[in-house]
Structure formats: C-alpha cells, structure tokens
Amino acid sequence: MNALKTLNPYFWKHRILLFWGFLFIVASNFFNIYKVQFVGKSVDAISHTDKLGFNKEVLIYVGIIVGSSLLTGFFTFMMRQTIIVASRRIEYELKNKIYSHYQELSLTDFKKTTIGDLMNRLSEDVVAVRMYLGPGVMYVVNLLVLLMITSIYMLNTNVSMTLWSLLPLPLLSFVIYKVSSIINKKSKIMQKSQSAISTFVQDSFSGIRVIKFFAKEQYIEKNYGIKVRDYQDKALDLAKTEAYFFTIILFVIGLLNVVILLIGGQKYLSNELSVGKIADFFLYINILIWPFSMVGWVTSVNQRAEASMARINEFLDMKSEIINSHHDVYPIKGDIEFRNVSYTYPNTGIKALDGLSFKIEAGKSLAIMGKTGSGKSTIALLLARLIDPTEGEILVDGRNLKDHNLENYRNYIGYIPQESFLFSDSIENNIGFAIDHPNIDLVKEYAKIADVDKNIKEFKDQYKTMVGERGVMLSGGQKQRIAIARALIKKPKILIFDDSLSALDTETEENILQNIETEITSCTSIIITHRESSAKRADQILNLTAVHDPASA
Ligand SMILES: Nc1ncnc2c1ncn2[C@@H]1O[C@H](COP(=O)(O)OP(=O)(O)OP(=O)(O)O)[C@@H](O)[C@H]1O
Ligand SMILES: [Mg+2]
Incomplete structure (x- = not known):
C-alpha cells in the first residue's frame, strides 16, 4: 500500500467529515443489529400465546423494529453524505493537481514520455483511486464495526452456532476477491476495446472529407464492424464472469441457511434454543454476508487503486525541463x-x-x-x-x-x-x-x-x-x-x-x-x-x- 500513502494528507485534510462518517457507520450498524433480537422475541411471543388476536408485547417489538430500521436508513444516508462526499472532494483536488501539473510541463516533456497515454489513463486512474477513497474505506470500516457488534449478539445467543456460521465467511471474502480481480482485468480489456471504437469514430468524423474523396466508406464501415465485434466479445466475456459474483454469494447464503437449520434444529430439539433465537441467527448471517463479500471486492479495488496511484505519482513527480525561477515584472524592449x-x-x-x-x-x-x-x-x-x-x-x-x-x-x-x-x-x-x-x-x-x-x-x-x-x-x-x-x-x-x-x-x-x-x-x-x-x-x-x-x- 505504498503508493496510496500519498493520499494520507488528503484524508487528514477531510478528517472531520470522515470522523462523522465513522460515527454514522457505527450508529447505522448498531440499529441494524439491535432490531434483530426483537424479531426472535416476537416469534417466541407469538408461539407462546394460545389465542390469536391483539398482543401488546408483539406490537411494541414491531414498533422497535420499524423505528430501528428507520434510524438505520437515516444513518446510512448520513454515512454516504459524509464519506462519499469526502471522497469526491479528494478526487476533485487530485484532478486539479494533475491538470495544473500538466500545464506546467514543457513541450519536450510531453514528447519524451508516453504522456498521451498517461493523460488518457489518468482520468481512469483517478476514478480507481476514488473507489478506494470512498467505497473502499467505507466497506472496510463497515465490516469491522458490524462484525464486532454482531459477534457480541451472536455469542450471547449461542457460542457453538456462532462459530459454525462465521466459519465459511472469510472463505467467501477470498473467493469474491478472486472473482473481482478477474472482473477488473476483463473490464479493463473491455474499456480498451471501447476506447478504440471512440477513437475510430472520432477519426472518421473529422476525416469524413478524406474518406469520401477516396470513396473509402465501405472500408471504414468494415473496420468499424470488426471493432464493434471485438467489443461485443469482450463485453460478453465480462458478463459471464460477473454472473459468478452473485451466484457465489447466493450459494453461500443458501449453504449457511442449511447449516443454521441443521445445527439450530438439533439445539431446538435439545431445548437449548428457542425458535425465535434461531430466527435471529438467520437474520444475523444474512446481514453479515454482504460486508464479507464486499471486503473481497474492496481488496481487489484497492489493488487497482494502488497501481493507479503509482501511475499518478509517477506523473506528478515528473519535473519540467523549462524552469521559471524569476518573478520580477519589468518591460521588455525586444532586442x-x-x-x-x-x-x-x-x-x-x-x-x-x-x-x-x-x-x-x-x-x-x-x-x-x-x-x-x-x-x-x-x-x-x-x-x-x-x-x-x-x-x-x-x-x-x-x-x-x-x-x-x-x-x-x-x-x-x-x-x-x-x-x-x-x-x-x-x-x-x-x-x-x-x-x-x-x-x-x-x-x-x-x-x-x-x-x-x-x-x-x-x-x-x-x-x-x-x-x-x-x-x-x-x-x-x-x-x-x-x-x-x-x-x-x-x-x-x-x-x-x-x-x-x-x-x-x-x-x-x-x-x-x-x-x-x-x-x-x-x-x-x-x-x-x-x-x-x-x-x-x-x-x-x-x-x-x-x-x-x-x-x-
Ligand atoms: N517535435 C519534434 N520532434 C522531433 N523532431 C522534430 C519536431 N519538430 C520538428 N522536428 C524536426 O526538426 C526539423 C526542423 O523542423 P521545423 O518544424 O523547425 O521545420 P520548418 O523549417 O518549420 O519546416 P516547414 O517549412 O515545413 O514548416 C525537421 O527535420 C523536423 O522533422
Ligand atoms: Mg515550420
């Protein structure tokens, strides 16, 4: 994570916004988890009442669940308003820095390096870095907080079941990380193919007169067809890999539900757990599964961000050959x-x-x-x-x-x-x-x-x-x-x-x-x-x- 260290001063600059963001993450997770126990309590309350009809206890639980959900929503909104806003601001500052450096470089600097390439990539690179700044940071903190709060509740409910259900989750993170890396690679290939198309289209628009004078319309059209075909192949290839992403997550959800059902069922039979508590477990696991998947995704996003940041740094470190070290103002005669x-x-x-x-x-x-x-x-x-x-x-x-x-x-x-x-x-x-x-x-x-x-x-x-x-x-x-x-x-x-x-x-x-x-x-x-x-x-x-x-x- 060497290259990304360059971003630390930016984080520091926006520390207040980020600090609030972290508080909101904790708050939104707290209410998200807090409500779960009342689902179990309602289930147990209902299964203990003999007669159907008005149950005051359940009504209170439902009230708490609705209230907590609203608060979760509110704090999630606030979390995005702070962390994502901070990441956008940092992106803006980074872009300005890159652009002003670009203006400072001299003519020969541009020609000596592959600066054309560099400039094209920089816009993509800044986006990759922003993904690390915003979602990257947000999901990691989110997972840690969520894991802490949920584990406490789960361990309180039942220790062995907690261990069984948490066990497969790191594996999920790893698999998602692998899949995300492949997706990243493939989407890069697809983007390249896409930009080849836009360069081609731009060229043929500005060169339309030449094309017509030389009667080369069919040739151009054929070439365009080849490029679009290539793009299509790559987009389909990407879509196939992306399909795995959710399939894997859904598979693991299914698997964990079976685990909870098996172990929970036994514990119910031996009178260790109530139906309500087992219901709680289902909910806890379903809440945890997303951040665990996201951590896999974020890891691959961060790797990409690091490579991007390294390129941005390489560019920002380029020194101009034409240096202006004088700042006095005076008239020029013209000898x-x-x-x-x-x-x-x-x-x-x-x-x-x-x-x-x-x-x-x-x-x-x-x-x-x-x-x-x-x-x-x-x-x-x-x-x-x-x-x-x-x-x-x-x-x-x-x-x-x-x-x-x-x-x-x-x-x-x-x-x-x-x-x-x-x-x-x-x-x-x-x-x-x-x-x-x-x-x-x-x-x-x-x-x-x-x-x-x-x-x-x-x-x-x-x-x-x-x-x-x-x-x-x-x-x-x-x-x-x-x-x-x-x-x-x-x-x-x-x-x-x-x-x-x-x-x-x-x-x-x-x-x-x-x-x-x-x-x-x-x-x-x-x-x-x-x-x-x-x-x-x-x-x-x-x-x-x-x-x-x-x-x-
Ligand atoms: N950016 C560049 N990079 C490398 N070589 C260059 C570059 N610009 C010009 N040259 C080379 O330098 C030489 C002089 O080029 P210059 O543009 O000064 O010629 P010129 O006298 O202005 O020609 P013209 O009358 O065609 O405009 C040429 O051989 C050219 O190929
Ligand atoms: Mg000339």
Whole structure:
C-alpha cells in the first residue's frame, strides 16, 4: 500500500467529515443489529400465546423494529453524505493537481514520455483511486464495526452456532476477491476495446472529407464492424464472469441457511434454543454476508487503486525541463540575439539547428526563409522558450532568456502558429483570448486590422459565431487571420509569424501587411515565410539551410 500513502494528507485534510462518517457507520450498524433480537422475541411471543388476536408485547417489538430500521436508513444516508462526499472532494483536488501539473510541463516533456497515454489513463486512474477513497474505506470500516457488534449478539445467543456460521465467511471474502480481480482485468480489456471504437469514430468524423474523396466508406464501415465485434466479445466475456459474483454469494447464503437449520434444529430439539433465537441467527448471517463479500471486492479495488496511484505519482513527480525561477515584472524592449544556437529534438535525435547566430535590434524585422524542415518553426519555439537550446544561448535585451521571468516575457510575445489553432468557442473569445480584459470594440478593431472583419460580418451570429467542431467551419485563410488578430490585440513587443500568411492570396496578404505597418514598426517582428514578396519588406533576411540537407553539406 505504498503508493496510496500519498493520499494520507488528503484524508487528514477531510478528517472531520470522515470522523462523522465513522460515527454514522457505527450508529447505522448498531440499529441494524439491535432490531434483530426483537424479531426472535416476537416469534417466541407469538408461539407462546394460545389465542390469536391483539398482543401488546408483539406490537411494541414491531414498533422497535420499524423505528430501528428507520434510524438505520437515516444513518446510512448520513454515512454516504459524509464519506462519499469526502471522497469526491479528494478526487476533485487530485484532478486539479494533475491538470495544473500538466500545464506546467514543457513541450519536450510531453514528447519524451508516453504522456498521451498517461493523460488518457489518468482520468481512469483517478476514478480507481476514488473507489478506494470512498467505497473502499467505507466497506472496510463497515465490516469491522458490524462484525464486532454482531459477534457480541451472536455469542450471547449461542457460542457453538456462532462459530459454525462465521466459519465459511472469510472463505467467501477470498473467493469474491478472486472473482473481482478477474472482473477488473476483463473490464479493463473491455474499456480498451471501447476506447478504440471512440477513437475510430472520432477519426472518421473529422476525416469524413478524406474518406469520401477516396470513396473509402465501405472500408471504414468494415473496420468499424470488426471493432464493434471485438467489443461485443469482450463485453460478453465480462458478463459471464460477473454472473459468478452473485451466484457465489447466493450459494453461500443458501449453504449457511442449511447449516443454521441443521445445527439450530438439533439445539431446538435439545431445548437449548428457542425458535425465535434461531430466527435471529438467520437474520444475523444474512446481514453479515454482504460486508464479507464486499471486503473481497474492496481488496481487489484497492489493488487497482494502488497501481493507479503509482501511475499518478509517477506523473506528478515528473519535473519540467523549462524552469521559471524569476518573478520580477519589468518591460521588455525586444532586442534579440541568437549566439551559436543548436537544437536537437530529444525524442528523435534530429538536429534541427546547428550553430545559428543572428541579431535583431528592437523594432526591426527579420524574415526567415528556407526549405521545409530547415528549422524555422524550431526558432519560433526557442524564442518563446517552449524549448531550451541544446547548445549556445539566446539573449533578449542583452540578458540570457533563461534569466528572464518567463511569464512576464511571454506576455510580450505575439505568436501566430503555422497551423492556426482556434478553440471551440466564439470568434470574439478566440480573439480576446490573448488579453485579460477583452472588450468587443477592441476585438473588432483588431479583426479589421487582420482583414477578417468583413468575413465575420457575413456570419449570422457575427462575433458570437462559434468556431470549430460545434460551430462554423472556417476556411484556412479565415482561421489564419483570426489567429493574427489574436496575436496583435496583445500589442506585443516581439511578434512571430510562423508562415502565417501562407493561406492568403497575395492581395489579402498585402492588405494585412499594410494594415499592420504601425504594429510591426512598434515591435520586433520575425516573419517566417516562403514568399519573396513578404520577405522583402523586412529589414533583414535570414536564409536557413537544413542541417541534414545534402546540398549544404
Ligand atoms: N517535435 C519534434 N520532434 C522531433 N523532431 C522534430 C519536431 N519538430 C520538428 N522536428 C524536426 O526538426 C526539423 C526542423 O523542423 P521545423 O518544424 O523547425 O521545420 P520548418 O523549417 O518549420 O519546416 P516547414 O517549412 O515545413 O514548416 C525537421 O527535420 C523536423 O522533422
Ligand atoms: Mg515550420
């Protein structure tokens, strides 16, 4: 139970809620057991009265039984309200911790490990851990309390019968544990098959155009069929094992009833026990059988939770490679210098840049040209410090980039990515995303500068138009221009265009470049482009040759 130790501080944090939960467990069990003796007493009372009809004694017993049952119900409700609520809160806190760590990790951290996998599993893992936090803890405590109270009552009634009827129960726990473990394994396999289906469906939805262009509908349908078939097989396999779960429990209930009947019958004949007491035993055993089964189940749940927690810990222990250790806030001018910068992608070993040096004064512009794969986008990543150089250094305003407050620095960067990425949100929010307090007039002003205002006005909902999966599909050029507006609205000091005008016709490109003349002169701009015409506007042009390009060797 090593990995689960990480959760102890969480338990401690919610100790008050959990403490109440334990009290409620004791109370609900107490009343659950307390009422049983009155069932026996009623049976005996009835069998001792000769005449049928009103029996005051029995009526009181029935009253106690009903009252106890109500209290049991109430305390069970309260127990769930405390323990399950605590487990949900801990789950929430854990999820937030995982998510914020995810946001902190750098770009290379994501690629080096199988983080995609990890992220997929984490959501499942958190659920597994919650099962340990809530039901796991609850059932174990429940069993212990129940066992204690029931044993006292049972031993008070008859010792040898108590021993006989308790004997098979640990075995039941063990068998249920084994069955649960198999169920867990199989349900994991089934989940995998299910997620394969959803990935496939998602893929074929987003790739629907490609599928239709290539007339591959039948092929896709056939593949889908195979995947669904696989899921069906696995679901059936699981259902078969699950069927054992209750069968075993019911079998043991039957078995124990026979034991009680046999032994109890003999004791009745030898006048050791009354019919009522034997009836009590039936009830005690039926109450105990569920928690004993649950302990088997919980053991397997806890094993799974431990494995899950270990994975979560492994993730939380990952240290980001990009560390921001400065927190002062100051303005950035925008002088940039690359000194002998080399960069090798750690996952592939591809050397994207080799000893690159250049200098841009604040307010000037640099166009970067070069063949595909020559390392242009890598320069943009380095400049925003999404990655750190393998060799050499980058200076901003004469200071090594690593010695800048990263958050402060990035506030001064405007970046238009090569593949325009917009969030599934309104156009207004996508443009306003870059700043803290966007307002619609400002958004419109920058949409005009990026020459996309007139397109937006054609949409029915104008700036409220949703983009992406659940909204309007934008053309490549429209997306690019919204991304440009988003970068400019920040009034950056360093502006990076990563081939961001490629989807535009030359006329629109000219329009934009003219509109942003003032923006460009007020900041240092880096324009990655394949077009001579755009490059010529810049103060300098950098021509990259690919490190691996045989022509440059
Ligand atoms: N995340 C990555 N992991 C591994 N290698 C990468 C990664 N990104 C880029 N590379 C490699 O680094 C080299 C430079 O890539 P980069 O994206 O900087 O080229 P680029 O000049 O922007 O090309 P393009 O004009 O096609 O956009 C390429 O050989 C590419 O395969
Ligand atoms: Mg690129």
